[in-house]
Amino acid sequence: MPELPEVETVRQTLKQLVLNKQISDVSVFWDNIIKRPQDPVEFKGWLQGQRLRDIDRKGKFLIFQFDDISLVSHLRMEGKFGLYDSGLPKPKHTHVIFHFTDGTELRYDDVRKFGTMHLFEKGQELKHKPLVLLGPDPFDPLFTxxxxxxxxxxxxxxxxxxxxxxxxxxxxxxxxxxxxxxxxxxxxxxxxxxxxxxxxxxxxxxxxxxxxxxxxxxxxxxxxxxxxxxxxxxxxxxLKVYGKEDTDCTDCGTPIVKLKVSGRGTHVCPHCQPVTH
Structure with a gap:
Protein backbone atom coordinates (compact mmCIF):
# COMPACT_ATOMS: atom_id res chain seq x y z
CA MET A 1 0.00 0.00 0.00
CA PRO A 2 1.38 3.46 -0.84
CA GLU A 3 2.33 5.27 2.37
CA LEU A 4 2.74 8.97 3.06
CA PRO A 5 5.96 9.48 1.01
CA GLU A 6 4.49 7.71 -2.03
CA VAL A 7 1.23 9.69 -1.81
CA GLU A 8 3.19 12.93 -1.34
CA THR A 9 5.27 12.09 -4.41
CA VAL A 10 2.09 11.46 -6.43
CA ARG A 11 0.69 14.78 -5.19
CA GLN A 12 3.79 16.72 -6.20
CA THR A 13 3.94 15.02 -9.60
CA LEU A 14 0.27 15.53 -10.41
CA LYS A 15 0.49 19.21 -9.48
CA GLN A 16 3.01 19.61 -12.29
CA LEU A 17 0.68 17.88 -14.74
CA VAL A 18 -2.96 18.78 -14.11
CA LEU A 19 -3.36 22.07 -12.23
CA ASN A 20 -5.82 24.53 -13.78
CA LYS A 21 -7.29 21.93 -16.13
CA GLN A 22 -11.09 21.97 -16.39
CA ILE A 23 -13.27 18.86 -16.29
CA SER A 24 -15.62 18.41 -19.22
CA ASP A 25 -16.87 14.96 -18.27
CA VAL A 26 -16.23 11.99 -15.95
CA SER A 27 -16.46 8.30 -16.86
CA VAL A 28 -16.93 5.72 -14.10
CA PHE A 29 -16.41 2.05 -14.98
CA TRP A 30 -16.44 0.60 -11.46
CA ASP A 31 -19.14 2.12 -9.26
CA ASN A 32 -17.83 0.79 -5.91
CA ILE A 33 -14.89 3.20 -5.98
CA ILE A 34 -17.35 6.12 -5.71
CA LYS A 35 -18.33 6.47 -2.05
CA ARG A 36 -19.84 9.97 -1.84
CA PRO A 37 -22.16 10.61 -3.51
CA GLN A 38 -22.69 6.92 -4.23
CA ASP A 39 -24.56 7.58 -7.48
CA PRO A 40 -21.92 7.85 -10.25
CA VAL A 41 -24.22 10.12 -12.27
CA GLU A 42 -24.42 12.54 -9.35
CA PHE A 43 -20.65 12.23 -8.84
CA LYS A 44 -20.14 13.19 -12.48
CA GLY A 45 -22.58 16.10 -12.19
CA TRP A 46 -20.76 17.61 -9.22
CA LEU A 47 -17.47 17.69 -11.14
CA GLN A 48 -18.51 18.81 -14.61
CA GLY A 49 -17.17 22.29 -15.36
CA GLN A 50 -14.93 22.36 -12.26
CA ARG A 51 -11.36 23.57 -12.66
CA LEU A 52 -8.61 21.93 -10.59
CA ARG A 53 -7.00 24.58 -8.40
CA ASP A 54 -4.72 22.61 -6.07
CA ILE A 55 -3.88 19.14 -4.74
CA ASP A 56 -3.43 18.66 -1.00
CA ARG A 57 -2.73 15.61 1.12
CA LYS A 58 -3.71 14.41 4.60
CA GLY A 59 -2.06 11.20 5.71
CA LYS A 60 -2.39 8.75 2.82
CA PHE A 61 -5.30 10.64 1.21
CA LEU A 62 -5.04 12.93 -1.81
CA ILE A 63 -7.34 15.96 -1.81
CA PHE A 64 -8.09 17.43 -5.24
CA GLN A 65 -9.27 21.01 -4.73
CA PHE A 66 -11.59 22.23 -7.48
CA ASP A 67 -13.46 25.56 -7.70
CA ASP A 68 -16.29 24.51 -5.37
CA ILE A 69 -15.65 20.80 -4.73
CA SER A 70 -13.03 18.74 -2.89
CA LEU A 71 -12.33 15.21 -4.10
CA VAL A 72 -10.80 12.96 -1.43
CA SER A 73 -9.07 9.90 -2.87
CA HIS A 74 -7.37 6.92 -1.21
CA LEU A 75 -5.18 4.73 -3.44
CA ARG A 76 -5.36 1.69 -1.13
CA MET A 77 -3.24 -1.23 -2.36
CA GLU A 78 -2.75 -0.63 -6.09
CA GLY A 79 -4.38 2.67 -7.08
CA LYS A 80 -2.56 4.94 -9.52
CA PHE A 81 -3.29 8.24 -11.26
CA GLY A 82 -1.81 9.15 -14.63
CA LEU A 83 -2.31 11.83 -17.29
CA TYR A 84 -2.93 10.64 -20.85
CA ASP A 85 -4.09 11.89 -24.23
CA SER A 86 -7.77 11.15 -24.75
CA GLY A 87 -7.18 9.12 -27.91
CA LEU A 88 -5.26 6.34 -26.15
CA PRO A 89 -7.08 3.01 -25.57
CA LYS A 90 -8.48 2.39 -22.08
CA PRO A 91 -6.68 -0.43 -20.21
CA LYS A 92 -8.86 -3.01 -18.45
CA HIS A 93 -7.91 -1.73 -14.98
CA THR A 94 -8.81 1.92 -15.63
CA HIS A 95 -11.93 2.51 -13.54
CA VAL A 96 -12.41 6.31 -13.47
CA ILE A 97 -11.48 8.87 -16.13
CA PHE A 98 -11.61 12.62 -15.60
CA HIS A 99 -11.86 14.16 -19.08
CA PHE A 100 -10.37 17.65 -19.42
CA THR A 101 -11.38 20.33 -21.90
CA ASP A 102 -7.87 20.39 -23.41
CA GLY A 103 -8.15 16.82 -24.71
CA THR A 104 -6.19 15.14 -21.92
CA GLU A 105 -7.48 12.71 -19.29
CA LEU A 106 -6.60 11.96 -15.69
CA ARG A 107 -7.08 8.20 -15.39
CA TYR A 108 -7.41 6.21 -12.18
CA ASP A 109 -6.14 2.64 -12.48
CA ASP A 110 -6.61 0.06 -9.75
CA VAL A 111 -5.95 -3.65 -10.27
CA ARG A 112 -7.61 -4.64 -6.99
CA LYS A 113 -10.40 -2.03 -7.12
CA PHE A 114 -9.95 -1.12 -3.43
CA GLY A 115 -9.49 2.63 -3.92
CA THR A 116 -12.09 5.16 -2.79
CA MET A 117 -13.31 8.61 -3.85
CA HIS A 118 -15.45 11.03 -1.83
CA LEU A 119 -16.78 14.43 -2.93
CA PHE A 120 -17.50 17.29 -0.53
CA GLU A 121 -18.39 20.93 -0.79
CA LYS A 122 -15.06 22.73 -0.63
CA GLY A 123 -13.94 23.23 2.96
CA GLN A 124 -16.15 20.48 4.37
CA GLU A 125 -13.84 17.54 3.67
CA LEU A 126 -11.98 17.74 7.00
CA LYS A 127 -15.24 17.69 8.99
CA HIS A 128 -16.46 14.31 7.74
CA LYS A 129 -15.29 10.75 7.30
CA PRO A 130 -12.79 9.63 6.21
CA LEU A 131 -10.51 12.61 6.97
CA VAL A 132 -12.09 13.54 10.31
CA LEU A 133 -10.86 10.21 11.71
CA LEU A 134 -7.20 10.97 11.02
CA GLY A 135 -4.61 12.23 13.46
CA PRO A 136 -1.90 14.70 12.40
CA ASP A 137 0.83 13.46 10.08
CA PRO A 138 4.53 13.71 11.02
CA PHE A 139 4.86 17.11 9.27
CA ASP A 140 1.80 18.66 10.93
CA PRO A 141 2.51 21.37 13.55
CA LEU A 142 -0.14 19.62 15.69
CA PHE A 143 2.09 16.55 15.89
CA THR A 144 3.99 17.86 18.89
CA LEU A 239 16.06 0.75 3.82
CA LYS A 240 17.85 -0.53 6.91
CA VAL A 241 15.57 -3.33 8.13
CA TYR A 242 12.39 -3.63 6.06
CA GLY A 243 12.67 -6.65 3.76
CA LYS A 244 16.22 -7.31 5.03
CA GLU A 245 15.63 -10.48 7.08
CA ASP A 246 18.73 -12.71 7.30
CA THR A 247 21.00 -9.92 6.10
CA ASP A 248 23.45 -8.24 8.46
CA CYS A 249 22.56 -5.00 10.20
CA THR A 250 24.63 -2.22 8.62
CA ASP A 251 25.39 -0.76 12.07
CA CYS A 252 26.27 -3.81 14.19
CA GLY A 253 26.44 -6.84 11.88
CA THR A 254 23.67 -8.78 13.66
CA PRO A 255 21.31 -10.56 11.23
CA ILE A 256 17.96 -8.80 10.79
CA VAL A 257 15.01 -10.97 11.87
CA LYS A 258 11.38 -10.92 10.81
CA LEU A 259 8.65 -11.12 13.44
CA LYS A 260 4.90 -10.75 13.43
CA VAL A 261 3.71 -7.84 15.55
CA SER A 262 0.06 -6.84 15.70
CA GLY A 263 -0.54 -9.17 12.75
CA ARG A 264 2.02 -7.41 10.54
CA GLY A 265 5.34 -8.66 9.21
CA THR A 266 7.94 -6.73 11.18
CA HIS A 267 11.70 -6.36 10.70
CA VAL A 268 14.07 -5.73 13.57
CA CYS A 269 17.74 -5.85 14.56
CA PRO A 270 17.82 -7.80 17.86
CA HIS A 271 21.00 -5.99 18.97
CA CYS A 272 20.17 -2.42 18.04
CA GLN A 273 16.54 -2.71 19.12
CA PRO A 274 16.45 -4.55 22.47
CA VAL A 275 13.00 -5.62 23.61
CA THR A 276 13.65 -4.11 27.05
CA HIS A 277 15.03 -0.68 27.89
Whole structure:
Protein backbone atom coordinates (compact mmCIF):
# COMPACT_ATOMS: atom_id res chain seq x y z
CA MET A 1 0.00 0.00 0.00
CA PRO A 2 1.38 3.46 -0.84
CA GLU A 3 2.33 5.27 2.37
CA LEU A 4 2.74 8.97 3.06
CA PRO A 5 5.96 9.48 1.01
CA GLU A 6 4.49 7.71 -2.03
CA VAL A 7 1.23 9.69 -1.81
CA GLU A 8 3.19 12.93 -1.34
CA THR A 9 5.27 12.09 -4.41
CA VAL A 10 2.09 11.46 -6.43
CA ARG A 11 0.69 14.78 -5.19
CA GLN A 12 3.79 16.72 -6.20
CA THR A 13 3.94 15.02 -9.60
CA LEU A 14 0.27 15.53 -10.41
CA LYS A 15 0.49 19.21 -9.48
CA GLN A 16 3.01 19.61 -12.29
CA LEU A 17 0.68 17.88 -14.74
CA VAL A 18 -2.96 18.78 -14.11
CA LEU A 19 -3.36 22.07 -12.23
CA ASN A 20 -5.82 24.53 -13.78
CA LYS A 21 -7.29 21.93 -16.13
CA GLN A 22 -11.09 21.97 -16.39
CA ILE A 23 -13.27 18.86 -16.29
CA SER A 24 -15.62 18.41 -19.22
CA ASP A 25 -16.87 14.96 -18.27
CA VAL A 26 -16.23 11.99 -15.95
CA SER A 27 -16.46 8.30 -16.86
CA VAL A 28 -16.93 5.72 -14.10
CA PHE A 29 -16.41 2.05 -14.98
CA TRP A 30 -16.44 0.60 -11.46
CA ASP A 31 -19.14 2.12 -9.26
CA ASN A 32 -17.83 0.79 -5.91
CA ILE A 33 -14.89 3.20 -5.98
CA ILE A 34 -17.35 6.12 -5.71
CA LYS A 35 -18.33 6.47 -2.05
CA ARG A 36 -19.84 9.97 -1.84
CA PRO A 37 -22.16 10.61 -3.51
CA GLN A 38 -22.69 6.92 -4.23
CA ASP A 39 -24.56 7.58 -7.48
CA PRO A 40 -21.92 7.85 -10.25
CA VAL A 41 -24.22 10.12 -12.27
CA GLU A 42 -24.42 12.54 -9.35
CA PHE A 43 -20.65 12.23 -8.84
CA LYS A 44 -20.14 13.19 -12.48
CA GLY A 45 -22.58 16.10 -12.19
CA TRP A 46 -20.76 17.61 -9.22
CA LEU A 47 -17.47 17.69 -11.14
CA GLN A 48 -18.51 18.81 -14.61
CA GLY A 49 -17.17 22.29 -15.36
CA GLN A 50 -14.93 22.36 -12.26
CA ARG A 51 -11.36 23.57 -12.66
CA LEU A 52 -8.61 21.93 -10.59
CA ARG A 53 -7.00 24.58 -8.40
CA ASP A 54 -4.72 22.61 -6.07
CA ILE A 55 -3.88 19.14 -4.74
CA ASP A 56 -3.43 18.66 -1.00
CA ARG A 57 -2.73 15.61 1.12
CA LYS A 58 -3.71 14.41 4.60
CA GLY A 59 -2.06 11.20 5.71
CA LYS A 60 -2.39 8.75 2.82
CA PHE A 61 -5.30 10.64 1.21
CA LEU A 62 -5.04 12.93 -1.81
CA ILE A 63 -7.34 15.96 -1.81
CA PHE A 64 -8.09 17.43 -5.24
CA GLN A 65 -9.27 21.01 -4.73
CA PHE A 66 -11.59 22.23 -7.48
CA ASP A 67 -13.46 25.56 -7.70
CA ASP A 68 -16.29 24.51 -5.37
CA ILE A 69 -15.65 20.80 -4.73
CA SER A 70 -13.03 18.74 -2.89
CA LEU A 71 -12.33 15.21 -4.10
CA VAL A 72 -10.80 12.96 -1.43
CA SER A 73 -9.07 9.90 -2.87
CA HIS A 74 -7.37 6.92 -1.21
CA LEU A 75 -5.18 4.73 -3.44
CA ARG A 76 -5.36 1.69 -1.13
CA MET A 77 -3.24 -1.23 -2.36
CA GLU A 78 -2.75 -0.63 -6.09
CA GLY A 79 -4.38 2.67 -7.08
CA LYS A 80 -2.56 4.94 -9.52
CA PHE A 81 -3.29 8.24 -11.26
CA GLY A 82 -1.81 9.15 -14.63
CA LEU A 83 -2.31 11.83 -17.29
CA TYR A 84 -2.93 10.64 -20.85
CA ASP A 85 -4.09 11.89 -24.23
CA SER A 86 -7.77 11.15 -24.75
CA GLY A 87 -7.18 9.12 -27.91
CA LEU A 88 -5.26 6.34 -26.15
CA PRO A 89 -7.08 3.01 -25.57
CA LYS A 90 -8.48 2.39 -22.08
CA PRO A 91 -6.68 -0.43 -20.21
CA LYS A 92 -8.86 -3.01 -18.45
CA HIS A 93 -7.91 -1.73 -14.98
CA THR A 94 -8.81 1.92 -15.63
CA HIS A 95 -11.93 2.51 -13.54
CA VAL A 96 -12.41 6.31 -13.47
CA ILE A 97 -11.48 8.87 -16.13
CA PHE A 98 -11.61 12.62 -15.60
CA HIS A 99 -11.86 14.16 -19.08
CA PHE A 100 -10.37 17.65 -19.42
CA THR A 101 -11.38 20.33 -21.90
CA ASP A 102 -7.87 20.39 -23.41
CA GLY A 103 -8.15 16.82 -24.71
CA THR A 104 -6.19 15.14 -21.92
CA GLU A 105 -7.48 12.71 -19.29
CA LEU A 106 -6.60 11.96 -15.69
CA ARG A 107 -7.08 8.20 -15.39
CA TYR A 108 -7.41 6.21 -12.18
CA ASP A 109 -6.14 2.64 -12.48
CA ASP A 110 -6.61 0.06 -9.75
CA VAL A 111 -5.95 -3.65 -10.27
CA ARG A 112 -7.61 -4.64 -6.99
CA LYS A 113 -10.40 -2.03 -7.12
CA PHE A 114 -9.95 -1.12 -3.43
CA GLY A 115 -9.49 2.63 -3.92
CA THR A 116 -12.09 5.16 -2.79
CA MET A 117 -13.31 8.61 -3.85
CA HIS A 118 -15.45 11.03 -1.83
CA LEU A 119 -16.78 14.43 -2.93
CA PHE A 120 -17.50 17.29 -0.53
CA GLU A 121 -18.39 20.93 -0.79
CA LYS A 122 -15.06 22.73 -0.63
CA GLY A 123 -13.94 23.23 2.96
CA GLN A 124 -16.15 20.48 4.37
CA GLU A 125 -13.84 17.54 3.67
CA LEU A 126 -11.98 17.74 7.00
CA LYS A 127 -15.24 17.69 8.99
CA HIS A 128 -16.46 14.31 7.74
CA LYS A 129 -15.29 10.75 7.30
CA PRO A 130 -12.79 9.63 6.21
CA LEU A 131 -10.51 12.61 6.97
CA VAL A 132 -12.09 13.54 10.31
CA LEU A 133 -10.86 10.21 11.71
CA LEU A 134 -7.20 10.97 11.02
CA GLY A 135 -4.61 12.23 13.46
CA PRO A 136 -1.90 14.70 12.40
CA ASP A 137 0.83 13.46 10.08
CA PRO A 138 4.53 13.71 11.02
CA PHE A 139 4.86 17.11 9.27
CA ASP A 140 1.80 18.66 10.93
CA PRO A 141 2.51 21.37 13.55
CA LEU A 142 -0.14 19.62 15.69
CA PHE A 143 2.09 16.55 15.89
CA THR A 144 3.99 17.86 18.89
CA UNK A 145 6.12 15.82 21.25
CA UNK A 146 3.64 16.51 24.03
CA UNK A 147 0.74 15.26 21.90
CA UNK A 148 2.66 12.14 20.88
CA UNK A 149 3.86 11.27 24.38
CA UNK A 150 0.36 11.74 25.81
CA UNK A 151 -1.05 9.32 23.24
CA UNK A 152 1.61 6.74 24.10
CA UNK A 153 0.92 7.02 27.82
CA UNK A 154 -2.74 6.11 27.33
CA UNK A 155 -2.33 2.65 25.81
CA UNK A 156 -0.90 -0.78 26.57
CA UNK A 157 -0.56 -1.60 22.88
CA UNK A 158 2.76 -2.36 21.22
CA UNK A 159 4.49 0.78 19.97
CA UNK A 160 4.29 -0.51 16.39
CA UNK A 161 0.51 -0.87 16.66
CA UNK A 162 0.22 2.72 17.89
CA UNK A 163 2.35 4.06 15.03
CA UNK A 164 0.16 2.22 12.52
CA UNK A 165 -2.99 3.71 14.06
CA UNK A 166 -4.02 6.45 11.61
CA UNK A 167 -6.03 8.22 14.33
CA UNK A 168 -2.79 8.79 16.29
CA UNK A 169 -0.43 9.69 13.44
CA UNK A 170 -1.57 9.68 9.83
CA UNK A 171 0.42 8.38 6.89
CA UNK A 172 2.78 5.87 8.48
CA UNK A 173 2.55 2.28 7.23
CA UNK A 174 4.47 -0.93 7.70
CA UNK A 175 7.63 0.06 5.82
CA UNK A 176 8.25 3.41 7.48
CA UNK A 177 7.22 2.28 10.96
CA UNK A 178 9.86 -0.49 10.83
CA UNK A 179 12.44 1.99 9.58
CA UNK A 180 11.59 4.69 12.14
CA UNK A 181 11.69 2.23 15.05
CA UNK A 182 15.09 1.00 13.90
CA UNK A 183 16.46 4.53 13.64
CA UNK A 184 15.08 5.30 17.11
CA UNK A 185 16.57 2.04 18.50
CA UNK A 186 13.18 0.88 19.80
CA UNK A 187 11.81 -2.64 19.59
CA UNK A 188 8.36 -2.79 17.93
CA UNK A 189 6.99 -4.91 20.80
CA UNK A 190 7.76 -2.32 23.46
CA UNK A 191 4.59 -1.33 25.33
CA UNK A 192 3.64 2.23 24.37
CA UNK A 193 2.96 3.52 27.88
CA UNK A 194 6.43 2.30 28.96
CA UNK A 195 8.16 4.47 26.35
CA UNK A 196 10.01 7.28 28.12
CA UNK A 197 9.70 10.93 27.17
CA UNK A 198 13.25 10.87 25.79
CA UNK A 199 12.49 7.75 23.73
CA UNK A 200 9.29 9.35 22.42
CA UNK A 201 11.30 12.38 21.36
CA UNK A 202 13.80 10.13 19.58
CA UNK A 203 11.01 8.24 17.83
CA UNK A 204 9.21 11.40 16.74
CA UNK A 205 12.43 12.74 15.21
CA UNK A 206 13.21 9.39 13.57
CA UNK A 207 9.72 9.24 12.04
CA UNK A 208 10.02 12.71 10.54
CA UNK A 209 13.57 12.07 9.32
CA UNK A 210 12.58 8.77 7.69
CA UNK A 211 9.57 10.28 5.97
CA UNK A 212 11.56 13.31 4.81
CA UNK A 213 14.28 11.16 3.26
CA UNK A 214 11.68 8.95 1.57
CA UNK A 215 9.88 11.94 0.05
CA UNK A 216 13.16 13.26 -1.35
CA UNK A 217 13.81 9.84 -2.92
CA UNK A 218 10.30 9.70 -4.42
CA UNK A 219 9.07 6.98 -2.06
CA UNK A 220 9.84 3.28 -1.94
CA UNK A 221 9.16 0.86 -4.79
CA UNK A 222 7.89 -2.34 -3.21
CA UNK A 223 6.01 -4.52 -5.70
CA UNK A 224 4.17 -2.04 -7.92
CA UNK A 225 4.31 1.58 -6.67
CA UNK A 226 4.80 4.22 -9.40
CA UNK A 227 4.30 7.96 -9.21
CA UNK A 228 1.98 9.94 -11.50
CA UNK A 229 4.51 9.83 -14.36
CA UNK A 230 5.21 6.10 -14.19
CA UNK A 231 8.49 6.55 -12.31
CA UNK A 232 9.66 4.34 -9.45
CA UNK A 233 10.60 5.59 -5.99
CA UNK A 234 14.19 4.98 -4.91
CA UNK A 235 14.05 4.96 -1.10
CA UNK A 236 14.34 1.16 -1.10
CA UNK A 237 18.08 1.73 -1.46
CA UNK A 238 18.02 3.43 1.96
CA LEU A 239 16.06 0.75 3.82
CA LYS A 240 17.85 -0.53 6.91
CA VAL A 241 15.57 -3.33 8.13
CA TYR A 242 12.39 -3.63 6.06
CA GLY A 243 12.67 -6.65 3.76
CA LYS A 244 16.22 -7.31 5.03
CA GLU A 245 15.63 -10.48 7.08
CA ASP A 246 18.73 -12.71 7.30
CA THR A 247 21.00 -9.92 6.10
CA ASP A 248 23.45 -8.24 8.46
CA CYS A 249 22.56 -5.00 10.20
CA THR A 250 24.63 -2.22 8.62
CA ASP A 251 25.39 -0.76 12.07
CA CYS A 252 26.27 -3.81 14.19
CA GLY A 253 26.44 -6.84 11.88
CA THR A 254 23.67 -8.78 13.66
CA PRO A 255 21.31 -10.56 11.23
CA ILE A 256 17.96 -8.80 10.79
CA VAL A 257 15.01 -10.97 11.87
CA LYS A 258 11.38 -10.92 10.81
CA LEU A 259 8.65 -11.12 13.44
CA LYS A 260 4.90 -10.75 13.43
CA VAL A 261 3.71 -7.84 15.55
CA SER A 262 0.06 -6.84 15.70
CA GLY A 263 -0.54 -9.17 12.75
CA ARG A 264 2.02 -7.41 10.54
CA GLY A 265 5.34 -8.66 9.21
CA THR A 266 7.94 -6.73 11.18
CA HIS A 267 11.70 -6.36 10.70
CA VAL A 268 14.07 -5.73 13.57
CA CYS A 269 17.74 -5.85 14.56
CA PRO A 270 17.82 -7.80 17.86
CA HIS A 271 21.00 -5.99 18.97
CA CYS A 272 20.17 -2.42 18.04
CA GLN A 273 16.54 -2.71 19.12
CA PRO A 274 16.45 -4.55 22.47
CA VAL A 275 13.00 -5.62 23.61
CA THR A 276 13.65 -4.11 27.05
CA HIS A 277 15.03 -0.68 27.89
Missing amino acids: LEYFYEKLQKTNRHIKSVLLDQSVVAGLGNIYVDEALYRARLHPERIAKEITFEEASRLKEASAETINKAVKQGGTTIRSYLNGQGEMGMFQQE
